Amino acid sequence: MVDVYLFSGFLGSGKTSLLLNVISQIKESGRKPAVFMNEFGSLSIDSDAVENGVPLKEVLDGCICCTGSEQTEAQIQSLLEENKDIDVILIETTGAAHPVEALDAIYSPIFADQLNIRGIITVVDSKLWLDRSRLSPQIRALYMEQIRHAHLLLANKSDLLTESEMATVSMELANYNEAAPVVQTIGAKIAFSYIEKVLHSTKEKSDTSIISGKGLPLSSKLITxxxxxxxxxxxxxxxxxxxxxxxxxxxxxxxxxxxxxxxxxxxxxxxxxxxxxxxxxxxxxxxxxxxxxxxx
Structure with missing residues (x-):
């Protein structure tokens, strides 16, 4: 079983910073990470930052939850077949991805028994949270859904707000998604050991199901x-x-x-x-x- 972590969050929230930080920590621990990245445009930009030697697959010019869903399944299957020794897959979604559809796209029944989906980490732009009323209704709804379905919330860019503003952000995020711990971050820096502790502590497995966190907002189950x-x-x-x-x-x-x-x-x-x-x-x-x- 390969552990899978899905990084969600709105455009510009800091997902790629989180990805690069976590890759380094996993490698330092002696494990082998792999990356699946979704970029909305036709050019590979963020994936260029991933260091050489880390297995990487990507979907360009489409969201993994809609136009690129079939390509997503093929790319992840290829990632598993070409890299038998990987321990962790880190998936960075485009900022336009809904977490339910994103999880649906990556959790194919073809290889469901090979993946141990630990959960969704959503990176929240703390300043944008305070200014969310300025977003269009459709975009605001997506932004809120990304937060509501998270298993762990990173209140990022905390250095751009006052202590009072960050206290407000943390409290409001905790009230909106009561199941997910909220961690204030700068540059999306967080110990991967903490992510593992939070998401593994609620993980339960049996021969007939794979559950991403008992009691958490979003989970998956496999029936044979x-x-x-x-x-x-x-x-x-x-x-x-x-x-x-x-x-x-x-x-x-x-x-x-x-x-x-x-x-x-x-x-x-x-x-x-x-x-x-x-x-x-x-x-x-x-x-x-x-x-x-x-x-x-």
Missing amino acids: FTESVSRDDFEEWVKSLPETVYRMKGYVPLEGSINPHLFQYAYGMVSWLPEYVKMTPRLVIIGEGIDSIKYE
Whole structure:
């Protein structure tokens, strides 16, 4: 299992600074990091800062959560196949990525059993937080969603605000996302050992599920099928799930079919597609408060 950390945050918040800082710390500890980076434009800019010798894959000219989702899956699969000795994958999303869709894009049922997704670290521009009312409604909604779904919040650029302003930022962030610790940072500098401690302390694993933090805002779960299921029964089970299930995707073995069908679910909408090759029958669930969900 390879540990995965997803770095989220709005444009210019300091994600790349966090990435470079963490890479150095992981290497100093004797482990091998790899990087997956998403840049919104067609030119590779931030990825040029990643030092040579660190395995790197990237998606350009699109967000991993929408136009580049298929490319994301292919690039991460390639990263795993070409680098058997990596210990940690650090994923930096574009500032326009919604954390739910970003997690959905990287957590493919094809390689879900190889990844141990530890959680989402969101870098918050503290000055922008105080000025968030100036953002357009759509952009502000994305900015707030990136914060709400984080497992750890970095209140970055604290040197640009007064102590009183930073106290306000920290308190308001803590109230908005009660589950995520808030750490004030300058240059997004934070001990990786602290990130590990925070995200590993709430991590629970079993043979049938992978959960990114019990009780935290956003988690993922893997369900493996041992026998074929009725399509009608399965869809009834889907309807019974709580509204906090945002995404599901995977390969479901249906009665009467030779190969499992590709199943996708997003905010109440269901789709099925036949597969012409035999895929491993398993399903990824992404949402909030999904620890107890199982298919029987």
